[in-house]
Amino acid sequence: MKRSFYLALVLITTLVSCNRTKSPDVKGIEVDFELIPFYEELFAIAPDNFQYEAERMKEKYGSYLEAYSMGIIRIGSTEDEDFVGNMSFFLAYEPNKEVLDTVNIVFKDRDALRSKLEKAFKHYRYYFPEALIPDVYLHISGFNQSIVIDSSWVSISLEKYLGRNCDFYERLAIPVYLRRFMSPEKVVPDVMLSIGMTEYPYNSKTDDLINQMIYEGKMRYFVRKMIPDIPDTTLFDFNTTQMEWVRNYEKDMWQMIVEQKHLFDNDRMVLQRYIGKSPFTYYLGQESPGGAAIYLGYRIVESYMKRYPETTLADLMKINDGSQVLMEARYNP
Numbered sequence: 001m002k003r004s005f006y007l008a009l010v011l012i013t014t015l016v017s018c019n020r021t022k023s024p025d026v027k028g029i030e031v032d033f034e035l036i037p038f039y040e041e042l043f044a045i046a047p048d049n050f051q052y053e054a055e056r057m058k059e060k061y062g063s064y065l066e067a068y069s070m071g072i073i074r075i076g077s078t079e080d081e082d083f084v085g086n087m088s089f090f091l092a093y094e095p096n097k098e099v100l101d102t103v104n105i106v107f108k109d110r111d112a113l114r115s116k117l118e119k120a121f122k123h124y125r126y127y128f129p130e131a132l133i134p135d136v137y138l139h140i141s142g143f144n145q146s147i148v149i150d151s152s153w154v155s156i157s158l159e160k161y162l163g164r165n166c167d168f169y170e171r172l173a174i175p176v177y178l179r180r181f182m183s184p185e186k187v188v189p190d191v192m193l194s195i196g197m198t199e200y201p202y203n204s205k206t207d208d209l210i211n212q213m214i215y216e217g218k219m220r221y222f223v224r225k226m227i228p229d230i231p232d233t234t235l236f237d238f239n240t241t242q243m244e245w246v247r248n249y250e251k252d253m254w255q256m257i258v259e260q261k262h263l264f265d266n267d268r269m270v271l272q273r274y275i276g277k278s279p280f281t282y283y284l285g286q287e288s289p290g291g292a293a294i295y296l297g298y299r300i301v302e303s304y305m306k307r308y309p310e311t312t313l314a315d316l317m318k319i320n321d322g323s324q325v326l327m328e329a330r331y332n333p
Helices: 002-017 038-043 047-072 083-092 094-106 110-127 167-171 184-199 209-226 232-236 240-248 250-259 268-275 292-307 313-318 322-329
Strands: 135-139 147-149 153-157
Touching: 038 047, 038 094, 038 135, 047 083, 047 135, 047 147, 047 153, 083 094, 094 167, 110 184, 110 209, 147 184, 153 184, 184 209, 184 232, 209 232, 209 268, 209 292, 209 313, 209 322, 232 240, 232 292, 240 250, 250 292, 268 292, 292 313, 292 322
Parallel strands: 135 153
Antiparallel strands: 147 153
16 A cells, blocks of 8 residues: 555656756846736726826826726727726726635735746846846736736736636636636746747748647747746646646657658648647547647757757747757657
8 A cells, every 4th residue: 555655656746847957046146027916006996986097097007008908908098088988897897896806815925926926037037138027017807818918018817817616717618628727826837938939939931730839849948947846737738647648648649640741731720739729639539638749849849958958048949940950859759
């Protein structure tokens, strides 16, 4: 009995911690950013009083309020004549008040969130010394985009990270397989993933499966460098069973893709079935996790970096030719 428990413990530890990278010493790196709980100040305004607070909010939050109004909650420009009325309605909308109460409970420890962001930003500055560290806003969006990013700030829809079992997601009929992306531990990884994808956007000049696999794998490699102790399950959005599955069937997955001649396929449906968010990866069977090919892309990138240890993370992120990475990685699962 003791031996069985020990083996199970080893297995769980391996699934969670395997493939972590050694963390560089970032203690001496300084990062300067503000964590701004915008939603608190906004929802502290009584709906009937917003007409008296609108100009103050415009002056204080400027272009951010404009982006929030137009792009996040989509009520129009702050200069529109019906802006005050639309924002007052948004603040008075009863479900938003319920969401606010839950957000305040789940994210009551903002010091912990700031600490995690600071640690990730220090790693970002370590690998990219000239990078701008953005301010981070916290908002409520009405369940719109999870992360919104601009040149000098990142903004997080906190209600998109309330936990897999949050009742709101059930009421909104969000599929169960998508709810695993909606937990508090995903906030910082999603912020860093968004930064990586913004700074190094996908080059669709050659848009086939291998290029998408390498790009998505490269972005997960970037996130792991920003958060060296991130569990694999969080990095890839798999549960422990799914993580075990992709490890056990890595070679089989690769052989199937090659044998089916999908590697250089550019059919949109084929790409979506390998890369997209879904209950499972269509070509790999119902026991596979959705987006399993992203894991293979990550493993190819990992193989490439092991063969070329002199390659910096900045160098890697600038490589847009997935076929080149595959060829030089000599990936052999």
